[in-house]
Amino acid sequence: MAAAKYSLWTVPKLKAELSIKGAVITGRKADLIDRLVAYDRNHNFKPPIIEIPEAIDIEWPKHGYKQPIADHRLVFSKVTREQIDGYFLFRLAGDKQVNGDIKALEKGRDLLQAKKILACSVLILVDGIFLSGIVGAAMKKQVSYNYHIKLDKSGSPVNSKCECPAGKGPNATCKHVAAVLLMANIFSNTGEISIQKSCTEGLQTFQQPKTYYNGVPVKIEKTC
Known part of the structure; x- marks a missing residue:
């Protein structure tokens, strides 16, 4: 067992090993041994290695797309x-x-x-x-x-x-x-889709008059 192995080490050697691992080197010999055992058990407390697969570019389709329904x-x-x-x-x-x-x-x-x-x-x-x-x-x-x-x-x-x-x-x-x-x-x-409406989906407004006449109709004058 790791504890039995470390019990045979001297205090300076235990501290040197802890120093390599970046751990605290203070305490009694029993504390140093327990600390080393904990580091061994937890793989020196290093985060797991994440292997990212190689990013492979693809050929994006250009035709056949439809609006979401x-x-x-x-x-x-x-x-x-x-x-x-x-x-x-x-x-x-x-x-x-x-x-x-x-x-x-x-x-x-x-x-x-x-x-x-x-x-x-x-x-x-x-x-x-x-x-x-x-x-x-x-x-x-x-x-x-x-x-x-x-x-x-x-x-x-x-x-x-x-x-x-x-x-x-x-x-x-x-x-x-x-x-x-x-x-x-x-x-x-x-079922809600947050996409801006296109210009053809809204009510047509660009041909509507911006001002309105509220007065009395004026008679057409005779020209001859």
């Missing part, structure tokens, strides 16, 4: 908040280029509430579910970004990219991708 709730019903959180935490653990945007999910929720998702289309294929559309920038009204997201049949995100600086690569974890995934999750639960 009520039937798509069955498709999105598998998109859970746990899967979304897991995807972001998983990618943030290995993609150093996005480590600075740890609050992407929180910022994505703000974009969703501000109705910054301008468009979203769905394409269901044998190898997965594809989302494509546009999300507006948080601060600049005239700026927007195209996004692409792939979900597997279980609803888990497997690929994503966005035109924004943080969305490069085949596994983007930017706030724009977060907003779309959170929208899909809400849509699966409530």
Whole structure:
């Protein structure tokens, strides 16, 4: 046993071993031995190593997308908040280029509430579910970004990219991708989809008069 092995060591040797592990070296010999045994039992208290699979870019489909309809709730019903959180935490653990945007999910929720998702289309294929559309920038009204997201049949995100600086690569974890995934999750639960209406969906107003005349009608004068 480890305790029996360490009991044969001298106090200076025990302290030297603890110092290598970055542990406290004060206390009686029994305390030093217990501390070393605890470090051995817990693998020096190091966090588990997370192995990130190599990000493989895919060929994004260009045709066949449709506007989300009520039937798509069955498709999105598998998109859970746990899967979304897991995807972001998983990618943030290995993609150093996005480590600075740890609050992407929180910022994505703000974009969703501000109705910054301008468009979203769905394409269901044998190898997965594809989302494509546009999300507006948080601060600049005239700026927007195209996004692409792939979900597997279980609803888990497997690929994503966005035109924004943080969305490069085949596994983007930017706030724009977060907003779309959170929208899909809400849509699966409530049937509500937070997407800005297009100009053709609203009531036509550009040909309506801006002012109205409330006076007495004027008679037409004779010209001959």
